Structure formats: C-alpha cells, structure tokens
Amino acid sequence: MATFKALCERTGHAVPTTRTVRTASGGFHLYFTAPSGVRLGNTAGRLGKRIDTRAWGGYVVAPGSVTYAGAYAVVVDVPPVPLPDWLYARLMLRQSSRGRMAPPSSVRASSYATAGFNAEITSVRAAPEGERNATLLRAARALGRFIAWGDLPRNQVEEALQLAGEDVGLSPRSCAATIRSGLNWSIARNGQRRAA
Template sequence: MNRHLLYAALDAAERGWAVLPLRPGDKRPALHGEDVCPGIGDCAGGHRKWEERATIDPDRIHRAWGDLPFNVGIATGPSGLVVVDLDMPKRKSSTDTPNGVTTFTALCERAGQAVPATRTVRTASGGVHLYFTAPSGVRLCNTAGRLGKRIDTRAWGGYIVAPGSLTPMGAYAVVNDLPPAPLPEWLSARLTARQASRALMTAPSAVRASRYAAAGLNAETASVRHAPEGERNATLLRAARALGRFIAWGDLPREQVEEALQWAGEQAGLSPRSCEATIRSGLNWSIARNGQRRVA
C-alpha cells in the first residue's frame, strides 16, 4: 500500500504537480496545524500551511510516504491547475436529481461549446475531476456551485485527491490520461467575472442596502478571512448570524451575503462544503430571529 501511494505521489510530482500527504483512507491533509506547529523543517521560519508545503521534491516525497499509507493530494494553485469537480447528488436526493456531469454538459451546450477533452479522473463517489492548465495572468481561486449545481472548481487555495488514493467509498482512478488541456476561454471568462464581482463587495448591489449594512458585510468578511486556524468555522458562523438580520430586513440580498461569506471562508482555508453548511445554518438561524426590524 505504501509503495502504491508513493508511486502515485511521485507520478504527480514528475508532471510538475505539487503534492501533499492526506490522512490514510481520508481526504483531509495529514500535515500539522498552526496550533501544534513544531517550528522545524518547513516551518523553521514560522508556520507554513499545506499549500506552501506541497512539493515536487522526490526526496521529500520518499520521506513523507516512507512509513504510512498517506493518500495523495495535489495543490492545484502551485501546480498551475484548475480542476473542475463534477459531483454526484447526495444519497438521499431524488432519483431524477442531475449529477455534476449532466449539469456541466448542459452548461457547455448553452455556451455553444463541446465538452472539453482533457485529463479525467473518477472520484471515489463516482464523480469526475476534469484537469485544466490555469490561464496566465489570472489568479483563480476555488468556487462552489458558481458554474452550476454540483460543479465546484479548485485552483489557488484548493487541492484535489490524486488518482491512486483510496477512501472507504472507493478509489480515485484515471479514466482519460490525456494531458490537461488549457482552461477554455469561455470557462475562464465565467470564473474571472465571478471573481471580479466578489472583489467589488464594497458596493452592495441591493438598491435598499444602507451604509451600515455595507459596512457590516465588509467587516464580517474581513474577520472571516483573517480568522486564526482553529477559530475559522466559529468566526464564519458568527459572521453569518450577524449578517442574517440584514437579509431579514431587506437591506442585503441573501445571494450576495452567501457569495461574500463563501469567498471569505475559502480564502481563510475552509473547504467549500464546510463553508456552505456553516453559512446556511448561521443565516437561517438569524433570519428566523430577525423577521422584523427593531425600532428605536
């Protein structure tokens, strides 16, 4: 098992993709967190996060995978990759719920484009990873559901599980070993436009948005982005609860608040799915308790 996963890590590194160890049988990074940082090795000059510690150095890879059967992660940003993650519906979903592949195919058809031919990996859950090389001059970040339902993307701030890795749900396996194609311009334009809209959160689009609501949105997203490790999810929950009242009062549209908090949470290092769940919980809690604006 160790040898198989070691070869998977070396194969990715030979392609120029920076790898990191994931917990055995799991998808979470196996590297230490900031609160238990020993200040040695990669962190001798201060704590370094998993994206900074991902490597293509074969000696480091041999040491990392020498003893334990770590799964293999690929840090997409440092590897110059953008990966489109096409998910399967959750188990309790309706039988006619479309999966990510179906939604992505429809997205391509609406854009008048063919489904891109590129390196393709089947995920443990039956979904698909489409690998693309990142466009030059643009620093794309992760997205969750912005291209469509059950379509996520991984770029800077994200990683994917490499083929050869195993989880209780199954294995990750290559189904099309083509070299990654350049990210199509039409997809890059959609992702770039979304990214630009998040950068303009200082000007909420809601007509009724007050300066107070806009200031609250900016302050809460900033607090999430700069939350220390170990406090990020709690900070995101507090921010969602604080901002939910502006949705209930009609000062901010829910979609805008969700998008701003999702971006901030992912920038802080939280997973897209974790962000979605926390934001939904916090906003629902707040909206239910702030149905009517208090009058002084």
C-alpha cells in the same frame, strides 16, 4: 458530466480532452492549467447544476486516494491542458459580477453596521485553511445582531456570507448550515436594540 457536456454543446464547444479523474462517488474532475497571472476563485453550481470549480484557495482529493466510498482514479492520463478561453470567460464574468457583494443598501444601515458587514465579509475571504468554517460562524454571529436590530436585511447578509464562504472553498451546504446556525444564535440573543 452530463451537465458539463450540455454546457459545452450549448456554447458550441467540444468537451476538452484533459487530465480526468473519476471520483469515489462516480463523478469526474477535469484538470486545467490556469492562465498566467490570473487568480480564479472557487465556484459551486454557478456554471451549471453539480458543476463546481476549484482554483485559488480550493482543493480536490488526489487520484490514488481511497475513501469509504471508494478510490479516485485517473481515467484520461494526459497532462492538463490550458483552461479553454470560453470557459475562462464564463468564470471571470461570474467572478466579477458576483465575487464581491455591495455593502448594505438599507437606508436603516448605520455606518457601524456597514463597517461591520464589510469587515466580516473580508475576514471570511481572508480566512486560512483550517479556520474557514470557524471564521464564517464568527462572522454570522457578529452580523446577526445587526439583523436583530433592523440595521441589515437577513437575505443580504446570508448571500454575502454564502458567497464569501464558497469563494474560499467551503461547500454550499456547509456554508448554509453554518450561516443559519450563527445568525439564529445571534438573533435570539440580541433581540431589539434598546434606545440610548
């Protein structure tokens, strides 16, 4: 909450008064209504350290829920207000500038590698709830061979998969672990490409 308050101060805005829930770990969820016709994605740490947003494809634990860490409770019991314009603008700017990864720019990337890259990123973005982590793992394993063969740079593949995973609601830590595991597995099994 301190980081969000600092963000509000830096941008010259008051902290919005809206439905607010205290989480079991002592954090807060602020609820807003989305602008009509807008499909915002999920973010993790993009607005500031420990500030995550959940929208299309994301979820939060509802107030009244009890976990091993404690209960989720409403602390400001008012209806959610519309997402403030200044916050909407920041989310849209981040979403449009980072929401889509460019295809690989490596001169070594074959059209096959580029097509594979685009197909796997698309499959992660379209993964239904309950299959997102498994889809991310399959994508990492599929793309790892292109890294092993020198067709794609690992850092670009990792970044694209990380963004796609976070955009569908996976946590940053979970995404990073799944991607690392899938890429390492695939690279170890593919080695150098043999000449035809």
